Amino acid sequence: MRHPVLRLSDQALRSADQAIGFLMQQAVENADCISLAAGLVDEQTLPVDLVRETVGKVLAESGSGSRLLQYGTTQGPEPLRRVFREYLAELEQRTDRLSDLPLSQLFLTTGSQQLLALLAQALFNPGDICLVAAPTYFVFLGVLQAVGADIVPVTADGFGMCPAALRETLSRLEQEGRLSRVRLVYVVSDFENPSGVSVSAERRPQLLSLAREFSRESRIFLLEDAAYRELRYDGVSPASIWSFDRDRETVILAQTFSKSFSPGIRVGLGVVPQSLVKPLSDLKGNEDFESAHLNQHVVARALKDRTYHQHVQRVRDNYRIKRDAMLEAADREFGGLPGVSWYRPEGGMYVWMRLPDSVPTGFQSAMFRRATQVDKVMYVPGELCYPQDWPARPRSEMRLSFGVQSPDGIREGMRRLASSVRWALETGG
Amino acid sequence: MRHPVLRLSDQALRSADQAIGFLMQQAVENADCISLAAGLVDEQTLPVDLVRETVGKVLAESGSGSRLLQYGTTQGPEPLRRVFREYLAELEQRTDRLSDLPLSQLFLTTGSQQLLALLAQALFNPGDICLVAAPTYFVFLGVLQAVGADIVPVTADGFGMCPAALRETLSRLEQEGRLSRVRLVYVVSDFENPSGVSVSAERRPQLLSLAREFSRESRIFLLEDAAYRELRYDGVSPASIWSFDRDRETVILAQTFSKSFSPGIRVGLGVVPQSLVKPLSDLKGNEDFESAHLNQHVVARALKDRTYHQHVQRVRDNYRIKRDAMLEAADREFGGLPGVSWYRPEGGMYVWMRLPDSVPTGFQSAMFRRATQVDKVMYVPGELCYPQDWPARPRSEMRLSFGVQSPDGIREGMRRLASSVRWALETGG
Numbered sequence: 070m071r072h073p074v075l076r077l078s079d080q081a082l083r084s085a086d087q088a089i090g091f092l093m094q095q096a097v098e099n100a101d102c103i104s105l106a107a108g109l110v111d112e113q114t115l116p117v118d119l120v121r122e123t124v125g126k127v128l129a130e131s132g133s134g135s136r137l138l139q140y141g142t143t144q145g146p147e148p149l150r151r152v153f154r155e156y157l158a159e160l161e162q163r164t165d166r167l168s169d170l171p172l173s174q175l176f177l178t179t180g181s182q183q184l185l186a187l188l189a190q191a192l193f194n195p196g197d198i199c200l201v202a203a204p205t206y207f208v209f210l211g212v213l214q215a216v217g218a219d220i221v222p223v224t225a226d227g228f229g230m231c232p233a234a235l236r237e238t239l240s241r242l243e244q245e246g247r248l249s250r251v252r253l254v255y256v257v258s259d260f261e262n263p264s265g266v267s268v269s270a271e272r273r274p275q276l277l278s279l280a281r282e283f284s285r286e287s288r289i290f291l292l293e294d295a296a297y298r299e300l301r302y303d304g305v306s307p308a309s310i311w312s313f314d315r316d317r318e319t320v321i322l323a324q325t326f327s328k329s330f331s332p333g334i335r336v337g338l339g340v341v342p343q344s345l346v347k348p349l350s351d352l353k354g355n356e357d358f359e360s361a362h363l364n365q366h367v368v369a370r371a372l373k374d375r376t377y378h379q380h381v382q383r384v385r386d387n388y389r390i391k392r393d394a395m396l397e398a399a400d401r402e403f404g405g406l407p408g409v410s411w412y413r414p415e416g417g418m419y420v421w422m423r424l425p426d427s428v429p430t431g432f433q434s435a436m437f438r439r440a441t442q443v444d445k446v447m448y449v450p451g452e453l454c455y456p457q458d459w460p461a462r463p464r465s466e467m468r469l470s471f472g473v474q475s476p477d478g479i480r481e482g483m484r485r486l487a488s489s490v491r492w493a494l495e496t497g498g
Numbered sequence: 499m500r501h502p503v504l505r506l507s508d509q510a511l512r513s514a515d516q517a518i519g520f521l522m523q524q525a526v527e528n529a530d531c532i533s534l535a536a537g538l539v540d541e542q543t544l545p546v547d548l549v550r551e552t553v554g555k556v557l558a559e560s561g562s563g564s565r566l567l568q569y570g571t572t573q574g575p576e577p578l579r580r581v582f583r584e585y586l587a588e589l590e591q592r593t594d595r596l597s598d599l600p601l602s603q604l605f606l607t608t609g610s611q612q613l614l615a616l617l618a619q620a621l622f623n624p625g626d627i628c629l630v631a632a633p634t635y636f637v638f639l640g641v642l643q644a645v646g647a648d649i650v651p652v653t654a655d656g657f658g659m660c661p662a663a664l665r666e667t668l669s670r671l672e673q674e675g676r677l678s679r680v681r682l683v684y685v686v687s688d689f690e691n692p693s694g695v696s697v698s699a700e701r702r703p704q705l706l707s708l709a710r711e712f713s714r715e716s717r718i719f720l721l722e723d724a725a726y727r728e729l730r731y732d733g734v735s736p737a738s739i740w741s742f743d744r745d746r747e748t749v750i751l752a753q754t755f756s757k758s759f760s761p762g763i764r765v766g767l768g769v770v771p772q773s774l775v776k777p778l779s780d781l782k783g784n785e786d787f788e789s790a791h792l793n794q795h796v797v798a799r800a801l802k803d804r805t806y807h808q809h810v811q812r813v814r815d816n817y818r819i820k821r822d823a824m825l826e827a828a829d830r831e832f833g834g835l836p837g838v839s840w841y842r843p844e845g846g847m848y849v850w851m852r853l854p855d856s857v858p859t860g861f862q863s864a865m866f867r868r869a870t871q872v873d874k875v876m877y878v879p880g881e882l883c884y885p886q887d888w889p890a891r892p893r894s895e896m897r898l899s900f901g902v903q904s905p906d907g908i909r910e911g912m913r914r915l916a917s918s919v920r921w922a923l924e925t926g927g
Contacts, residue, residue, distance in 0.1 A: 072773075075717045078622055081620040081780070085777070089783060109568060109569050110568065112564040115568060116567065117567060124550065124553045128546055128553075135544040138549060138761070139539065139541055140538050140762065178786075179608060180787060183786045186786070287505045318501055332568060332569040333567040333569065333790065344504050348506055351644075352509070352510060354518060354519070355516075355641050356608075356611070357615070357764065358761075360790075361762065
């Protein structure tokens with residue numbers, strides 16, 4: 070039968086054609102390639118035995134087993150939030166166990182992605198402004214696009230988002246009469262996906278101060294996405310941006326157990342300003358009542374038993390070897406190539422590589438076709454990591470992941486990729 | 499420090515002050531009452547041992563354990579969707595295993611609530627219209643309110659939403675020039691929360707036909723919420739409304755394992771028209787990438803092993819006893835009271851009771867205060883189950899749940915409630 074016109078909401082229309090969709094499609098079409106594109110975690114690191122044992126434990130505990138399978142609460146059961154607060158206190162090196170942080174400000178979500186999405190829903194009407202580092206996490210760009218946000222890029226370098234650029238951007242928006250539309254500054258503080266860069270210790274309080282200083286016409290929040298926080302392979306962790314937020318009314322801290330433990334278990338941890346607790350809880354209640362709290366119990370129990378901590382140490386040891394393999398291969402394969410450069414990340418899962426401007430890397434580029442069709446290697450085109458409607462966005466970068474491949478796979482992938490890059494440099498892209 | 503004005507999105511503002519929030523608040527404030535209000539499931543029925551054993555099985559299977567903890571896919575892993583399709587085929591009594599239903603049309607969600615919320619996000623701009631039975635599931639009213647939908651009630655009786663009333667309402671909207679704004683008809687087909695009523699076999703195809711007939715200016719979908727479908731204690735299940743939708747382009751079927759298995763495990767199953775697959779998948783991808791698929795594996799494995807089927811039989815046997823206890827107590831305690839009537843549900847978890855119009859039952863009513871303060875029993879005021887802005891909504895009804903209390907608790911609760919009702923009838927409310 071013939072059906073009349075399908076009318077979708079504005080939000081649904083804006084949710085179509087997102088970078089992640091194109092990327093997934095390319096991954097399917099190029100399944101024969103060595104993927105340096107996939108943002109998955111290494112399956113070898115996944116805590117199969119630990120999860121099995123821990124599920125057994127939490128379900129066996131007398132009196133609590135059936136509670137775990139009952140409805141819980143929208144933000145996650147309070148006793149669990151207490152455990153997660155202690156874990157956060159450890160990360161923050163707070164000897165007071167963060168006992169002054171009300172449990173009401175903690176949210177357990179379906180990965181940190183859900184908190185990012187809820188926050189976007191809570192803050193943005195179409196045309197409201199979000200400032201993001203350039204480049205930044207492209208999935209959040211899709212979330213912002215879906216709510217109709219106006220995404221404004223802020224220059225970032227090897228030390229993260231530049232405070233001077235943030236000030237300049239906010240001042241410009243103020244001159245344009247648009248400051249009242251700014252809702253959020255989005256910062257991936259540690260080993261950013263895609264750049265691998267962490268915001269330096271010096272810049273952290275500066276970014277926070279700027280969000281506050283420009284909160285003149287309306288409140289500007291700062292979303293600190295610390296998804297990769299625990300995946301540090303060298304050096305010392307700087308204090309979180311959140312730790313500088315004394316009255317805890319500016320920074321939303323988003324963390325996840327997807328990278329350090331398991332993505333499939335879908336447990337994220339957020340800390341939000343008191344003023345956002347009810348709006349976010351109302352939205353989350355509508356969305357799913359609550360996330361799977363059996364899973365939250367499993368992570369909480371692993372935290373309490375400190376089996377989690379042992380596990381994360383193994384995860385770090387595994388990724389460190391792979392990060393080193395990628396950087397060594399980069400030196401070896403790309404070291405002599407003119408105009409090719411990359412960051413040396415201290416953690417996370419990504420190496421960000423710049424090619425000369427004459428070599429575009431997008432899905433439609435000769436370079437991408439050469440890599441996927443001839444050399445059989447796939448990467449994430451860097452241009453996905455900038456606002457789609459930003460004409461000045463760089464188009465000659467690549468996000469390279471060392472998450473999924475073995476060290477040998479990484480070396481072979483990098484060898485193949487260098488072959489494509491050499492070809493592109495010789496043919497002029 | 500002083501913070502400037504907090505600006506929230508329209509959606510966040512509309513998400514505040516919802517019925518479920520008020521109800522939870524009352525539940526907390528009246529924790530000393532026997533609750534005939536809570537919509538939780540009976541903890542005695544929760545499959546603690548089964549879940550523990552099944553998690554052990556799925557994580558032990560060689561090669562698959564780590565896959566379960568990795569990222570999956572937005573709609574749930576395809577092999578699992580195949581298992582869920584076979585389960586649906588059983589419910590639908592289809593001997594062909596529904597093999598003509600593309601797996602792409604199946605969604606595994608965080609409870610059915612997430613599908614309801616995603617669908618509302620996908621279809622409604624502010625001012626678009628949803629038709630609902632009066633009364634209906636109040637949580638979905640909140641979801642509709644959050645997206646700014648215009649909620650139009652349609653008369654329902656002991657056989658569900660009245661097709662004549664649906665036709666009349668759609669015709670009226672057409673005369674008013676508003677037919678093009680109608681997006682959805684929402685129908686809880688089995689043992690509706692709150693009324694306990696099922697849509698009769700005769701009416702099912704009629705409601706579907708009307709949605710199609712009036713899809714003149716734009717497509718009108720029908721959301722069949724079958725959350726309680728498997729909790730039938732007497733009689734025979736009629737075919738789903740979805741089963742009459744030959745080209746599967748009108749009905750969205752929403753089911754859940756929250757009632758039959760475990761709410762905490764958060765697994766819902768949806769079947770959606772092909773035209774909605776991509777919009778819903780885009781929205782869900784933004785929202786959480788995917789629901790916890792370890793949990794989906796557990797339910798799928800219990801389905802394959804048929805341990806699920808044994809479990810549901812035990813759940814039904816347990817609730818049947820409690821349903822009977824509530825109906826017997828209703829007969830005994832309320833049988834002689836003038837103007838008091840109730841439905842006799844064949845399944846689900848609720849008995850819907852009407853008092854004379856002279857006895858309002860809302861949170862602010864004398865009856866509610868009497869019940870919670872003096873007789874120490876709590877119910878859900880019926881007025882929550884109608885659109886908040888509908889002036890003509892009935893105000894003298896109650897939703898009584900037999901889900902949580904033991905049979906003795908139900909009898910005592912009903913005795914107490916009858917005492918309040920008698921008081922209200924004598925004092926004139």
